[in-house]
Amino acid sequence: MRSLTEIEQNRLVKLERLRERGESPFPHRAERSHSIAMATKHFSERSSDKDKSGENSLEITLCGRMRSVRTMGKLAFAHIEDVSGRIQLLIRADAIGKDRLKQFEADFDLGDFVQVTGKLMETRTGEVTLDVSNFRMLAKSVSPLPAAKEVDEEGDRRVYSAFDNVEARYRERYADLAVNPHVREIFRVRSRAITALRYFLDKRDFLEVETPVLQPIYGGAAARPFSTHHNQLHQDLFLRISFELYLKRLLVGGFERVYEIGRDFRNEGVSLTHNPEFTQLEFYWAYADYEDVMMLTEQMVAFVAEEVCDGTVVTYQGHKLEFQPPWRRVSLREVLNEYSDIDYLNCSDDQLVSHFTLRGLNVPSNATRGKLIEMLFSKYVEPNLIQPTFVYDYPRDISPLAKTKEGDSDTVERFEVFVGGLELCNAFTELNDPIDQEQRFLDMGQDHNKESGEAHPVDLDYLKAMSYGMPPNGGFGMGIDRLVMLLTDQSSIREVILFPHLRSKE
RNA sequence: GGCCCACUAGCUCAAUCGGCAGAGCAGUUGACUCUUAAUCAAUUGGUUCCAGGUUCGAGUCCUGGGUGGGUCACCA
Known part of the structure; x- marks a missing residue:
């Protein structure tokens, strides 16, 4: 147990004083007649002069957390905040008695949750204020919240001593949320965005489903998994790296439109755009192809932007992003040529490698042709794609679950969406030929074998499912965290995750 | 993993060339019946991230470590 600060010791003394007076510092129940917003709304809608003095008002009871206190001898002002x-609040000695005011001043602190009863009125400066006739403690704050003072000065909101140490904010997110309203707002936007996605998909007859997080074989993405173990079953398990293989099993089972919103886990590097666990939306749509999915994607994201940002134009890191469809569509080959002057279709493997050496880039020993193309793309193109852009038609060897283009066995029907320099979505016309799929798995396993001596697991059960017949379909994945970054103008994924992963101290 | 930067009171930050560790806010005591960063007076509060080292003397310099931020690399 850490030692208490002086402030905490003081507050424990106050807490005991409350108890001695028979007031619980943590009563079981609270009463409240209105939220603060409802109370002030009603008041300002129908306040006559008599209302303004408080004479006409009915008593109401509010709850909230104390955010400021100004004591002035025989009266005190305070602000409380609820969601x-x-x-x-105006607390007057001639309304509640001198001793009671003294008790308030002595034992109620910033951060305490309180319940207050009184009539609404306006002060001389015109601020809607509760003229308090009764108050009680709802929950004593023993540790002081990080001090933050805010004030409106002629429309400018200024914050003094803001709690903005990034590490401390993440480690004590509860305190961050308690004192930083703009942080709370990010997570409201996040919630509304997910609600909007569900609404959009539900309206189009997509069925929301839940598939296993603990999986005996991981798959559906290129990533290293977290592993764990079931004791009773003596079974090694992996935390999923994608939902893809399970969702497509459901198409075999007869569902035509399914989606899942949930957590993926990838045991890889942490960065501004990567957290070890992140929220993903995936959907699969029978009888659709990647062009249908493109259309749905731009409609869906535009819908979400309108729902949560009141329009399809969103400011992100100084850019005005326009989500109104149609978005730019450009093939991977074209866009790479545009930004790097490399046309990979007219390059032999050796020529492709020479582009790396010419530019002083390392060529990984195990890289396939597709991998090299992808690396060039990430380096030269990705950071430049600011407006929503569909990049389509990817090399086959880096897309083992996507269907090849008709008449072009090196290319698959796949697209990714880039916005604000971020990769946001990944989608394809799904491969549904079990024989082709098995060969792709085997090819991948061999590549992987060469490099690390570990075989990539082949999901035989998935192949079995596909062998029963899987309808042609378009599939889609989107990082929800990154979408929220775009919608809230945050450059770090940790700002849009309530409790981002941090190294433990000590 | 490499490199750069940061870490000082509950919070936000100062501290000159290596020379008594400070301010504002919060807290405590007092004054004050319309304040809103209330004001006024007084006042408390420190393992300067940790462990070593150099020095008469280290927040400051050196070595190692920790955590975070940034950046580069890695990520079938």
């Missing part, structure tokens, strides 16, 4: 807003 809906803030309101000022």
